[in-house]
Amino acid sequence: MSGYKASPGMSAAAARNGLTITWDGDKNQEIRLRLAIDNGTPTIRELSVRHKGRSWGALASNVTPEFSFVSGIRRIDRETREGLEENGIKEITPKVYEKYKWDPFWDAPLNIPGTEDMRQTLGLPRKPEEVKRGTATYRAKSCDVKTDGTRLAVTFPGVSMGIFSGQLQYTLYKGTNLIRQELIATTEAPSIAYKYNAGLKGLAIRDSSRLTWHDLANHIQVYQFGGHKNDKETPLKTSNRLLIAEGGSAGSIATFPPPHNFFWARESAQVLGYNWYRKDSDTSFSFGVRQAENEEEPRIKGNFALYSARPGTSQHMAVYFYVSADPAPATRTAVMAFTHDDHFKPLPGYQVMTHHYHMRFGLRLLAEAGPDAEIEDLRALKSVGINIVSPVDNVGTGGGAGNRPAADTLRMIAASVEGARRHSDKDFLVMADQEFYGSVLGGHTDLLFSHPVFWTYGRTAGQPLVEDDPKYGKVYHIGAADDLMEMVKREDIMMSMPHPRTKNNAGYPDGFKDKEFFKDAHFQGVGFRWGMGLDLSERRLCEYRCLALQDDLLNWYADDPTPPKYLLGISEVQRQTFGDGIYSSAPVNYLKMNALPNPNDPSPVIKTLMRGEYFVTSGEVLIPSYSLQGTGNKRTIVADVEWTFPLDFVEVVWGDGQQTDRQIISTTDLPAFGKHHFQIPFDTTGKKWVRFAAWDSAGNGALVQPVKLTLTGASSAGAR
Structure with missing residues (x-):
């Protein structure tokens, strides 16, 4: 226990028969965890909880961790x-x-x-x-105990799981009843894609034992272990990824996965059953979290990529438990607080935007009943706290757009424009935006409009760039990159590259980084979306693809007199409805705007995005204010950050046009559900740009947009 440091509210004591940890939770509760090793297997000898001053209630005795995996190529x-x-x-x-x-x-x-x-x-x-396929087996002989701020990690080596090997770790957090159980394992096998299931095995069935969850219609469901035993895991399609085991007067245990990096990107947000239970006998059961092995919708069976496991990387396969002296309803409330009830928290002075949502908006309006047709996707998005929706209709050569006559494209644009106006409200803005498949620039290009613009793909020899149409007015004909850029500049259109370095944008924007059109300020940046290559060795969402690219972009154009390229949070989902995993599936953008614009004029949204006055977040970490203050070389980064899950670190990242470096500031001394005002001295000498981000212990995070540095400038430069 050389890495252990005693502190008030968190204590650990080793004895011949195991390790006992006691810590202060939330809501005036106290938790006791006794760990031992039985024939090499790490075992929870006892997990008890109580309201302070009352008797201990045992929620689990002699239970063991359960992990399994399935992998492919x-x-x-x-x-x-x-x-x-x-x-x-x-x-x-x-x-x-x-x-x-x-x-x-x-x-x-x-x-x-x-x-x-x-x-x-x-x-x-x-x-x-x-x-x-494989199930974890254990050959632990000892454990390591390490204090890190207000948290304590207990690690057991000697874990084998098929092609994976590594260690089991429990992390406990002072001030909360949260327990993280994870398998940290590596593989040397090449080209591995995998999924995992995790949970606890051997919980006792008593007369008062039962499982409770909310189904996808948000109705309470209960299972009291009255049926025959199960041969394998029983999947449950639960609301909010949450399953709770009640143990009578002792209290309850909830199990749930990390809310975002548990999920790879899909075209569907349909819930596939992320919890499981198994009645092992008349006296014991097991429960936990899971992923399905395949997509359910036949049309997109080929879209189920799993996690990527690069050889030698430490894959963190995590499951959370929340223990409570209270019954299931109170426990559910406590767990849901970590994701603001799966809702994007309102912030004064901000509007919450989702972008790149493939709802086929214009085509659906044309096919159903015109611009007044009910589009339940919009109501579902609004219900989770989103109040700006930027769907993308498909134009160009792919996504079904390639065989569409020009007249039909114009009809689709008109339907989208009018539909956006009619489905907007005082507190809800719908935009009529597009994704240019097979873009004349290369790859795919998103177009976000300040006002309605009518255009078609293709320009015949001698055809004017712009013609007047008796129905639609000015219509552009786009046949080449110069045509598109001329339209963009005339009509003040914002461009962004969705899903860079993957899909049809593989090799982009690298492939046109020297092109003038990409350097143009109208090309605002690239999309940010985890899961298109989700690797559980990443400490940050989309670390290997999106964040690495942003740093490349900032270095490429460090000396150019143009704004930096920004990241824009995107979805990739098609139709959504109530009960789908909307909250967990994609990031959002918090735009610094006091009020929504009139539906007839979305230009304030475009201006805010072009200025970089927004932050991207998974929802649990928020950055209500951020600025780079001071003049000359001696600056100060000032940021207000709030979070739910215990915060892991904040970071300042910078570059000199060639190399990228960073300062990581550990925040493990701060409690869950906290707020902090950061003031970080920053010397700009030799640096040309800077960005700031905050990341929590569950893989969630938020990032503000980067700032290009100069030796002179207002003290509020980079304010958000």
């Missing part, structure tokens, strides 16, 4: 190959394959054999022997 999807071919990479050599295989969207490694009608994945059919 990672492949490159066809969209990735198409993007690479546009960039002149015609041959998928082993070197190219190794570089680009880890960030897929259209891959489904467990779909055996796979068929060409999935069309998005190369190298089919898959072979049954590609799929590996």
Whole structure:
């Protein structure tokens, strides 16, 4: 226990028969965890909780951690190959394959054999022997106990799980009843894509024992273990990814996954059953969290990419438990507070925006009943706290747009524009935006409009760039990059690249980084979306793809007299409805705007985005204010940050045009559900840009937009 440091409210004591940890939780509760090793297996000898001053109630005795995995082989999807071919990479050599295989969207490694009608994945059919399965086994002889601020980690080495090996870790947090159980494991196998299930095994069934959850209609469901025993895990489609085991007067235990990095990107947010239970006998049961092995909707069976496990990286396979002396309803309330009830918390002076949502808005309005048709997706999005929705209709050469006559494209745009106006409200703005498939710039390009603009893809020889249409007025004909940029500049359109370095944007924006159109200020930046290559060794959401790219972008253009390129949180989901996993599936953008604009004039939204006056977040970490203060080389980064899960660190990242560096400031001394005013001295000498972000212990986070540095400037430069 050399790494252990005693502190008020968190104590650990080792004895011959195990380790006992006692800590202060929330709501005046106290938790006691006794850990031991039985024949090499880490065992929770006792997990008890009480209201301070009252008797202990045992929620679990002699239970063990349960982990299992299923893996397949990672492949490159066809969209990735198409993007690479546009960039002149015609041959998928082993070197190219190794570089680009880890960030897929259209891959489904467990779909055996796979068929060409999935069309998005190369190298089919898959072979049954590609799929590996395994359950964790333990050969621990001791454990390591380490204090880190207000948290305590207990680590057991000697874990094997098929192709993975590593250690089991429990992390406990003073001031909250939260327990994180995780398998931290590596594999040396190449091209591994995998999923995992996790939980606790051997909980006692008593007369008062029962499981409770909310179904997808938000109705309370109860199981009292009256049925026969189960041979395998029973999946549950629960609301909010949450399952609670009640133990009578002793209290209750909730189990749930990390709210965001548990989920790889999909075209659907349909809940596939993220909790499980198993009645092992008449006297014991097990429960936890899970992922499905395949998508349910036949149309998108090829879109289920799993996690990527690069060889040698430490994969963090986590499950959370929340223990309470209270019954299930109070425990549910306490757990839901970590995600603001799966709701994006309102912040004064901010509006919450989702972008790049594939709801086929214009086409649905045309097909159903015109602009007044009910679109329940919009009501579902509003119900989780989103009040600006930027759907993207498909235009260009793909996504069903390639065979669309020009007249139909104009009808679709008109329907989107009028539909956006009619479905907006005083507290809810719908925009009529587009994704240009097969963009004349290369890859895909998102177009966000300050006002309605009518245009068609294709320009014949001698055809004017702009023609007057008796119905739609001014109509642009776009056949080349110069045409698009002329329209963008005339009409003040904002451009952004969705899903960079993956899908059809594989190889982009790298492939056109020297082009003037990408340097143009109207090309505001790129999309931020975790899960298109989700690797559980990442400490930050979309660390390997999005954040690395942003730092590249900032260094590429560090000396250019143009604004920095920004990250814009995007979705990739198609239709959504109530009961879907809307909150967990995508980031949002908090725009610094006191009020929503009139539906007839969304230009204030575009101006706010172009100025970078917003932050991107998963929802649990918020940055209500941020500024780079001072003049000259001696500056101060000032930020107000609030969070729910215990905060892990904040970071200041900078570059000199060639290299990127960072200062990581640990926040493990701060409690869960906290707020902090950060003042960080920052010397700008030799630095050309800076950005700030905050990340919590559950993989959630928030980031503000970067600032280019100068030796002179207002003290409020970079204010958000």
